[in-house]
Amino acid sequence: MPATMPGFEPWRGVAERNSSEGRSDYAPRVRVERLIATCRVVLAICLFLAIWLDPSTRPAQHWGTTDVLLAAYGAYAVVLTMVAWLVRAPSVTFGLVTHAVDLALFSLFVYLTERPASPFYTYFIFAMVGATLRWQWRGALWTALVALVAFNAVGLYEAKITRDPGFELNRFVIRSAYLAVIASLLVFLGAHEQRRRREMHELAGWPRVMPQHPAAVVREVLERAAAILRAPRALVVWEDADEPWLQLASWSVRGEFHLEREPPGTFDPLVAAPLAEASFFSRDAGATAPSVLGVSSNGLEEWREAPLNPALQSRFAVHAVLCLCLRGECVAGRLLLLDRWELTADDLVLGEIVARQAAASLDHLLLSRRLSQAAATEERVRLSRDLHDGVLQSLTGAALKLETAQRMLETQPRAARQRLREIQRLIADEQRNLRFLIRDSKLPSRGAVEEASLDVRLHELVQRLEGVWDIRVEPRFELPDGAAGPLAYEICHVLQEAVVNAARHAGASRVRVDVREREGQLQIVVADNGSGFPFHGHYDHAALSALQLGPVILKERVDSLGGTLAIDSSPTGARLEIRLPSAATGA
Template identity: 30%
Template structure:
């Protein structure tokens, strides 16, 4: 450090080592106490009225002991007996000096609280209690003669006992506070950046569960709004689990009351609530901590740190999904190119050969080949649509026309009737939405006809808040539901819906099966409006 004197460097070095190391601070306090006691006897040797030589001997040994521990502090775990041994020497030396120098009126009595300070720094609340008990016992032991010699000093014993107990309580509080802060720092440090799960609900549950244990609050409310999302979302975490709700229009306490009312939770008192904001590049929000029973002065700072960490995790979640979506789009483009260069060309060649073969057959024998040729032509159209979608992923197209074409093909393929309703009729969506809906309809129709023997399906597609609702009902035999808490659901449909961050619910099992699928679709827009 240029421009700093050697004396100042030494001063900073000593302060840093002592302040950063409790063991050195205890050793320094012991040595300073012993040196001041020696200085007191040296300047006023008549104050110890009796046993002056014995007091000099004990004090000299204690100064040497303090100097040794200052130069070579013990580096052992807190439970190691060497620490108990050092405090036992402190009790023995200070108790002997007090006993040899006027007992309860001893000038060395002010140094006795050093024992309480040292044990509290080393063991927190337990150390404070242990130090108080030892000091009370030592005071009674050395002052017993004063209490029984006819000139009782009971008032002095009571006042010093009260002093020791109050000091122990205050120091114990700071010791417990220090231990609690250390535990919270450890929990913050253990908040590792685990891989982001594609299951948003499970990921949010783990995130808020860690925050709940860190803040010591059983219930949390997380409200946030992503960039481009005009409404926002709210996540409620408590002993009942996790609940996700749309963010209400109101803000502040009124908005929280609306969220709690929607979830059926009771509204806590204002003194039992605390909130902290967070702001990121992709989102902003606020963490609300509920049911606070014992507030501490550092809870507000910890809530702010936790809220910002949750905001960073939400940023990471959104970025991970954006990267995954970009990778999927690139893979679709590559797959579309491969399909165009291989499968589509082969299907075209096969269709031409079938037409040539059918031209040479009698009219009565052409029906089967024409049906196969029509099926192959339908698959060609699907592949061409996939190829075009891969080239122009963000284009918006009407849903009614493409779904009607898919429904007609499914009716011909499976020999069933399908009724389709799209609300609103002019709703538009991107190519990915068209493709996913077509796959869902195809899978649901196949399951209904093959497994349920259905001859009629009703399909209702409607727009909901920032997403789609797809209801599919058939007239088949339905499903048999057991007594388990998790009834069976079509595995292929469930997997596809989960990949789109959607939800699948069975609203009717028999007669006939009825499904309700909800999918978040932030890339959709209203008719006539640009995509976000």
Template identity: 30%
Template sequence: MEVDLGASRNFFWRGMGGHPTRLGNWFRGVRPWQMVAVSRFALAVFALLAIYADPSQPARSSALAYYLLGGYVVYAGALALATIRVSPRPVVALAVHAVDIAVFSILIYLTEGPTSPLFVFLTFALFSATLRWSWRGVIATAILIVLVYGLLAVTADIDTGEDITRTIVRSAYLIVAGILFLYFGAILERERLRYAQLASWPDGPTSDERFPALDPIFAHLSKTANVPGLLVVWEDHYEPYRYVAEFADGSTRYSMEAAADFETAIQDNTRSGAASGVQNEISKRILSDRGIRHSVVAPVGGASHSGWLSLVGEHDLGDDLMPLAAIAALRIGAEIEHHYLRQQLVKAAMREGRSRLARDMHDSLLQSLAAIGLQLKALERDVAAPERRQIADIRGSVAEQQGLLRQLVSEARGNDRGRAADTPVEAAVADVLRKMEAQWNCRMSLAVSPGGLVASQETVDGLSLFMAEAVANGVRHGGATKFRLDVAKSEKALSIRLQDNGSGLPGLSGSLSHKRVFEAGLGSASLRRRAIDLGAIMHLHSSSEGLEIDLKVPIG
């Protein structure tokens, strides 16, 4: 069974026929002792009116019963007025509770004993004890009023079978009511402790990966809510992916999946005027796909993302976890938002660092290379033809490096206006592979599907640098001599596979997930950094026959 926070709340208020804000504000403004005081006064007034309206008189000392109840009405009214602005101290509250039980016992004794209609006062004593002292007060009050009622029953003169039946039923009612109020008090105590524990959130560790580090938060929430599993699914507003974090058996598993179904559903339902229910349908389908039958769902949101938190149980969780799920969803949403903002700050710092480096390169290295080029040109005039050709080749290499450095400096300074334009992927990557083939004396093969595939200049540049680094590592560390690169377009992403015939990663064999690669720091640190810069998911497969690198690069 899935309990949706928003839908359940709206249904409740529609059923009540009221306005949630107005009625909720009224109840939030009334304190427990004020509610008890007002209830006491109302109960005493109606009891006095009932006795005067009854033609029969109290069984024992009618005058004393009238005076006592009349005095109790005045006493209850004074307490109700006093508690409007003043909270009673613990000792005063205990004394008032003792007076209540004493007055109730005397009134029941004076008005027909255990069959008295004022028996309802004893239930009020249980109610007020629950609000004031939770389950501890219920236990003491229940024991006391059961003893009092038992004493009244023993000392009463009960003649008819009807009175005996009524006395037995009322005795059982007091015991059952005490148990129910005890349970209610325990629930209140549990919820207070829950929210107190929930308030002590652990800090999520800083992470520069695609996923925020939610493990300690999930563990804390699972323990506080007493649920075995959690599921958080969110969609980044700026990327074509859906992120999934699933907590079970004390650990968190992160994954990514295409979010194309979300966009398709939005388009389809917008035409039919039903876009508001799309997210609900997707959250239900995600739970169903994972075989989750019992959950409480709350929305997760932020400036950069939206999604859902599900508290997962083995049995029906009911609706008492809904407020806690809503609070937890806010905390998790804030953690995801902070993670996104931290990533943006890191990128901004990196851009600033690149800009400073570009200035230094322009003012030092480029100027030095220009001077070297001029010196080589002057030297070229005074040497023989063979040496002149060698110098010309060196001068050409220097000029080529100058061009590359000027491009890097321009990009780092933000002067690359055309970087957002689409760039052919095949031509750019093939050019890099040709250079790597010549530089490392290895064989390269390339397959790009579909033909004419394009991506942003930034993506293509990042991919080219990644491939150059991967080929260099494969030759130097794995002894590879052959490489095969396959590039294909999936839904708003590039699927890239680079295979070599080297010796693989030392001491590692088999498939290595993105999470394991980055948590354990496996493979090349520079490749991991390049993958982060591309916003890519990277999986490795290592064997004695070579290394396979699989990348999923967003291009939306």
């Protein structure tokens, strides 16, 4: 059997992290103090009843002192009860002081009333129970030692000093043994309670925010699982739909960590067929006919066969193992806690809770990776749209102007030079816009770099479109201050794509543009005098998507903003109506 380190030193790193997040020895101190204070009042009443029902327990020479002490103890108990119920957070010293006073008074009552045969002997048990509630097994142990010392001191005083002929040695020994037995039970109860609280604390301390690096996430999962279940080694084997590989990660208390992958089917089947859907444990999985205890639909069942794939068992030297099903939204596999020999059925229950936490962490890792990949793809698509709607369209316009300037160069040299100057300004503007595009792509949020309002951007866009495409644009903007500020960049590209399509593909010479905000929506209407689309009639957004009609880039932009596009097309022109929701427009 491998040696386990004293004090569970291998898990010190996890324990230190847990202590920084909260105390693992947490006890509900306020509730405990209120419970003990209430029981103390009941105890005081019982003390009075004991004296009243059996006057023989009151010694003739100390009866006055006994009555005074009983009355004082009753008042003391009532005052402490009021303090415990009125004060929201009693201090730690409050419990220590009252506990010491209780022990002293109980010892005094035993001395004053029949000594070792006193009925108040049983109230040492109250003190030990109170100490167990306050400080778990350590409190029970130290209180038991003090109670035994006090009780035996009274007995020895009776036997050796006063030499009372009524002293009963057998009764004295039996009562001392009773105290020792009860103390032992309370010590074990306190230790059990402390361990249960530690497990609950470590489960509650499972990190909500995991590291970003995949290897760090898997290592954290294995360390946490091993710390909660007190296993010297841990192994996780899983598959995910994104990658056709079998992932393996192992961790040990010596600080070793390995993350590797194998081709699918390397350890197929991972566990024996009867255990395919069960969590189980075995104290020697490498034996010829090992005993395996697992959870089935009928409860706990025992199997007598090798539980794990022989290649996996040999590669990782698996003997004592707690094997847990790992089921998540993205992952499926097994979590194995190794080399813990004192496994019980209770560990299966705790282990399944740990396995659910581990599956959730791995799911979070894989979903975060998918989200990052989706964000990167979306950014590439956005950049391609921006280049198409910006630089490429401007270069197309510049090419047309160059062609016109070339024809005019011999017959109208002055006009040709004017055209060349316009092309030069166009290229300078697009160079500036390209710099802005590169800068914006490096920032986490486009809204952080929007300097101009939508109204200003739209007027600038109209001037640029008229200069590049030799088209007359009739704008009419009815926008409140600050409308659509955060997404002005995208909305301008929507409008630019619509106008450029009219000029380039429909041969329009005049375009009317209306942009207004109505009922929490941004309405954009673009009407031209061109030749329209190849299709004629009215088509709403659903019909355009179902029939795959209309300008593709424009529809993609509208969809990305959560809006709708409707088209009315005829041989004498087209009318596009775009509606964007208030959430997209920043209203």
